[in-house]
Amino acid sequence: MRPSRRPVQVVTTWVRRQPPKVKAFLAVVAGMTALVFLRFIVHDHDNLFVAAEAVHSIGISVLIYKLMKEKTCAGLSLKTQELTAMFLAARLYCSFVMEYDIHTVLDLATLATTLWVIYMIRFKLKSSYMEDKDNFALYYVAAPCAVLALLVHPSTAHYLLNRILWAFCVYLEAVSVLPQLRVMQNTKIVEPFTAHYVFALGVARFLSCAHWVLQVLDTRGHLLVALGYGLWPSMVLISEIVQTFILADFCYYYVKSVFGGQLVLRLPSGVV
Helix, strand or coil: CCCCCCHHHHHHHHHHCCCHHHHHHHHHHHHHHHHHHHHHHCCCCHHHHHHHHHHHHHHHHHHHHHHHHHCCCCCCCHHHHHHHHHHHHHHHHHHHHHCCCHHHHHHHHHHHHHHHHHHHHHHHCHHHCCCCCCCCCCHHHHHHHHHHHHHCCCCCCCCHHHHHHHHHHHHHHHHCCHHHHHHHHHHCEECHHHHHHHHHHHHHHHHHHHHHHHHHHHCCCHHHHHCCCCCHHHHHHHHHHHHHHHHHHHHHHHHHHHHCCCCCEECCCCCC
């Protein structure tokens, strides 16, 4: 007699057998369902942005624990950490000169811990750094973001340089995780702490995206007008959506691995 399977296993097996178009449709439905759920349980949607920053900080804390306990940075992308430091530094500067608030404090704490992680990978744990796997060129990410920021940026009353930097950090944040995904694509096996960190990034990106989408819905589109005119308001939303969907596939396999009781996450070919 065959043992009965868990409901989660039945669902994941069914989803895995579906064609790509059906999977994409199910992902959209799941995202919309989550947004509706958040809209009803979170009354002040600014809390979603704070929660996104908090989850990101938790992810960084997981990295710190990994580096201090296991004394290895294998499986981590130094380039993703450097891109993260770049967009956090740009956003921190913009926050200081444009809108000093709680987000400034959270960004400062996250930047400090990210710089510490970079220091550990570059110097203290350099021998375990998988440089050959971390082969995603930074200029493939940073250069297009800089060009796009020059072309499409806010139309507010702030100095032009500040507006360009603001746009640059928005675009760079959306794609900063790509080098980490490349490392996981090259290794195929993701150890627990790295998987927890990337999953935390995925949750943080979803909460940030939910914050913007719900703000637009609550203001009936007036928020887009407040952000300025032209392509900039649309690019903000597109950036938030892109950074969410970049990690959606990984998060699916992470949840499946956790429910399956697997400590090490094994990724099929073409996942990231």
